[in-house]
Amino acid sequence: MKQHYEVVVIGGGIIGCSIAYYLAKEKVDVALFEKGQIGLMTTSAAAGMLGAHSESNGEDTIFSFARSSQQAYLRLKDELYQLSGIDIGYKEGGILKLVFSDTDKHQLTPLLKQPTAEWLDKEEVKKREPLIAPNILGAAYIKDDVSVIPDQTCESFAKSARALGASIMESNGVYQVEKKDGNYLVRTMHGDVEANYVVFATGVYGNGLFRQIGLDEELIPIKGESLIVHSEQHVLEYTLFHESCYIVPRNNGKLVIGATMIKKDWSDTVSLEGIKFLIEKAKAMIPSAIEWKIDHVQAGLRPGTFDGNPFIGRHPEEERILIACGHYRNGILLAPATGEMIRDFVVGKDINNGWMQTFRVDRRQSIVV
Amino acid sequence: MKQHYEVVVIGGGIIGCSIAYYLAKEKVDVALFEKGQIGLMTTSAAAGMLGAHSESNGEDTIFSFARSSQQAYLRLKDELYQLSGIDIGYKEGGILKLVFSDTDKHQLTPLLKQPTAEWLDKEEVKKREPLIAPNILGAAYIKDDVSVIPDQTCESFAKSARALGASIMESNGVYQVEKKDGNYLVRTMHGDVEANYVVFATGVYGNGLFRQIGLDEELIPIKGESLIVHSEQHVLEYTLFHESCYIVPRNNGKLVIGATMIKKDWSDTVSLEGIKFLIEKAKAMIPSAIEWKIDHVQAGLRPGTFDGNPFIGRHPEEERILIACGHYRNGILLAPATGEMIRDFVVGKDINNGWMQTFRVDRRQSIVV
């Protein structure tokens, strides 16, 4: 371990690993510290939908940011494979946002104005997904909302960053960050290092460090449980989505049914209540889902923020402390754009002003005023 | 592997292992052949209730057999520990057969005439199990219906049998049994052996062999799925039982919620339907069960017979071919008594006539006539 790095990234989930990757691509001397293993916490429990349209009505700032990130994956999938030897499991097909009621339909109105979304009537949905529930009324189809396999994608970012010169340190948590001689002293379990920049990519686990560096914001855990299942048959072509639940077919033959949303639960265990809820939701979309076989269950803590948008930007008082936290349930989707944005802060490139304003760390104060 | 044994036992589930144990205790030269690993199929998916009263109204022949077997465990738990170093997880406490309706109550009438069963009113049940559903009306309490941990019990039988001189051979299936010079030729994956007696303890997996030896009976798989869960708290003192579902607290801190009953399904996968059913049943007994955390799921194939009773006895035409199959969901409970009964056939001791008649292999023919 060197004694000085230009940038230290704290946190080895997909956000931190993407940041390390984009910085290493620019030949920035970057080190990432992860207290456990790369991608093992929130990242590994994600479904991996790149749902730019699923999580947005297509009109807000986050949509342009999400679209930019979604498109970055088109290049990344080959780029990362070359550098890391790991396939990110990019699965084409797209998503069907299902409509079972007038309310469902109404909520899709803004989305259906987007050129990337297409309305499919009942017959068309049944033709594409013959196992769909018979009370289906139609669906919005978004071809671009594909999916990846989160843990492989995260590991691929980490190994690619390493291949480009980044230092990626696992089992080495940071417990304190303090100012020292115009730089930052980063205290890790294996010793102290100095850095010109420190990036916090801690997910929900960074609240303690946030307080140390004088940030008022707090990340709120929103636990998500999901089921990994399989079927003897090839049952789904598309990701299905309804009322914040989904079924994602992966290119390894597994299906992911997710996800609950339990506020302020810091555990990563899976309750019988959550399992029952997910089975009922899957059955409502695909009645024969009830016959699918369970492989395992998983849970992760999404990092929520007060307004649902991530914090990406500078510490209000420390220009070279950068925050990249609070991606809620869009961490996989937003990792590339976040990595690019943090890189731009560090290397001094122009950044989209709308994104800067929407994601700035001290926006709550601005709102109050 | 020797070329001749006095007795060959086919099948290394708990029935086969108990038989090998009781024979070895009598210094009979016995070899057991198991195609996979000891206790890994149906046995390991059992809950381990020694429910002599749970599975019977207390008036039939099977009840006296079950009681005899249940009591044998009182001695076995120490005996097996001494020989094998394995604790069978004998858990005292007993069972509550819950009453939520007049029908439930009515069904318990014969059981409550037994001196071993005691009626507990609503208040008493609540006092003993404070988390019970509020609509409880009462329960039959049977102190003697304790539980063991099935895989440990089975392994303990096998290692104890070995310690007493039995040959226990894993990963060595038998594919054919034929007559030879007044004895039996047993053809195994590792070669042929001869035996004076052959005991079939194959569970549901023996139908192919049954046909080879000219037995008309067929074992019917009745798949049972169950959940292994845990709670942060000490939630249950007693096994709870209602409408063929149960929650068994084990002495390793886990709880078993079981079990579905799916006829003619030969798979050992666990479906979402089964899981949902079990969660709903557990919740109906203990509303807060919904908060319990899942550890894993399991399934096993219970071997059913045409009348619900096991086949224990001689082949109708081959005096030294013995059958010990079809214990349905009572394999763990009935293993000791079955082991003793088969031993008695081999060594020529007297056997309870009622048991002989009830469990004889060709009883269907008798019934027809």
Next chain:
Amino acid sequence: MKQHYEVVVIGGGIIGCSIAYYLAKEKVDVALFEKGQIGLMTTSAAAGMLGAHSESNGEDTIFSFARSSQQAYLRLKDELYQLSGIDIGYKEGGILKLVFSDTDKHQLTPLLKQPTAEWLDKEEVKKREPLIAPNILGAAYIKDDVSVIPDQTCESFAKSARALGASIMESNGVYQVEKKDGNYLVRTMHGDVEANYVVFATGVYGNGLFRQIGLDEELIPIKGESLIVHSEQHVLEYTLFHESCYIVPRNNGKLVIGATMIKKDWSDTVSLEGIKFLIEKAKAMIPSAIEWKIDHVQAGLRPGTFDGNPFIGRHPEEERILIACGHYRNGILLAPATGEMIRDFVVGKDINNGWMQTFRVDRRQSIVV
């Protein structure tokens, strides 16, 4: 389940699934019966090397067969993905057959005459794989010996076959095959079906059925244990091979270290001896392998034959009983060519005469004569 199929395939490993796939492509009415789950036994424990050159000196009949099969995968990877939604994990890069001694080098002489093999000297090997052991002398590089992920490939064959109309039945073993009215009666756990053709693709588990149909040959289990490991770094670009051991980097970031060869062991457990041996072999190729982290261990039973070549062809006396067994450690590699060859027997296409003679089931008799 219908009462009649044109072809019944027994066994749902990769050989059986490939056969079902190629038959279904020709619109043959085919049903596959698997006693457990698709691809869960020998197939899932394979490393997935498509080592046409690794397993051959490039001069024998099996080489042309293996090359044909290897090349089929180039088309299959997209074809299967389209039909099944499953990626087979096709990983380019190729293999390095390592040379640490003159003996090693000498053994590669015939292989290096092949146009597909290339000699790399010490420096070149070190350049391509910087972590290689310093006592390396060189390597034969075969670019075409790529790898796939066996369980995903097998499942992809099965689901693709299904999509083309095949019936794939899991948890339904066949216990007897007999002649009936010029056809075959196939007796399964779920009932009897008739077929014009029966294909035995049972791997090592078919010896019992072999005897039933009067085949003298016996498949010999050669157990292979392997380790699935990972490293924090991107450590290998190529599959490494030395003295029948190998390290295969997979495109999901895992490495497979294999494999032991234990004759006549029917168990699928992994012994401490096997693990120790594999760690020592890996260390001899890559000294820093000692730092890799273990994920899990696995074992499978390769089906060996008397001369090392598979049996692919007709039963000597039953023209419409076809055998496709005994692929030893090349099941994944040879699955496509075997599927095509069995298809050709059924639909009456021409078959390469060298392959027919080399793989015919009664070749041992011919040899003796």
Next chain:
Amino acid sequence: MKQHYEVVVIGGGIIGCSIAYYLAKEKVDVALFEKGQIGLMTTSAAAGMLGAHSESNGEDTIFSFARSSQQAYLRLKDELYQLSGIDIGYKEGGILKLVFSDTDKHQLTPLLKQPTAEWLDKEEVKKREPLIAPNILGAAYIKDDVSVIPDQTCESFAKSARALGASIMESNGVYQVEKKDGNYLVRTMHGDVEANYVVFATGVYGNGLFRQIGLDEELIPIKGESLIVHSEQHVLEYTLFHESCYIVPRNNGKLVIGATMIKKDWSDTVSLEGIKFLIEKAKAMIPSAIEWKIDHVQAGLRPGTFDGNPFIGRHPEEERILIACGHYRNGILLAPATGEMIRDFVVGKDINNGWMQTFRVDRRQSIVV
């Protein structure tokens, strides 16, 4: 969660859980905060030897402390079972400290002066453990050094503490402790609570908090890897011990082979190097161990201190901050005595002065002076 507790314990490993138990027994109002799950880190990776003599030559202070703790388990095993329904897996038999050389023998000299230790010659060792390596020279036998199953023991302490009124909170880490109005303010992920006493039972994970409260001492991780294996036979009656490695037979039929000692490694992964080392050590004690089958691997971080003794006592400047950390590889053994000692600090009972002096937190300063 209440706003005030008399005592807050930080850390839900076996030390913290024992402390909560002993305090709850005295009706002290105690809350324990664990950031993850009870007993899941270092505790669950322990072998569970109660090796009072194994870890000591029988002459130092720690020996009397360890013996006291060992004897407490004799009572605890029933007491905890009554309260929690969990069996701690107390396994009698004792330990053999093996002698393969004169050096080995020499090192045992002080131990063999203890009345609890007995010398067994070569023949006697072979008689008791027939599988022992033939080059054995003898062994010290200590009957009292029995073993328990660590995770079950820890969970049993936690549930028993709960049953006696303690609040045990999982998934709720403490990130800061500060003084407030003569009491302590404990800041947890779920909010702040006040306490009259705070006990640090954090194992190696508490270094960050140590600094916050002004403690100079640092806990050093010494990672231990181990293997959980099984054998078809009943292979061992006694725990075997040689050169800091051991084989522990558990009463659930498993054997634990441990353990490596890797300094300053914060990861909990298991390396190929560690596995190889352990297999070689097991083989040196029991040559046929090489045939045992692996179940799984595990690793945990033992908390080391500068002098090898734990810190048990008062913060040098804060009388009501108590430390119970640094139990190295004796956490399971020392948990009861540590719980009793911390209880005595809180309730004001007399404490053995030798223990107080040996374990005091600021002893390094005294030494220096």
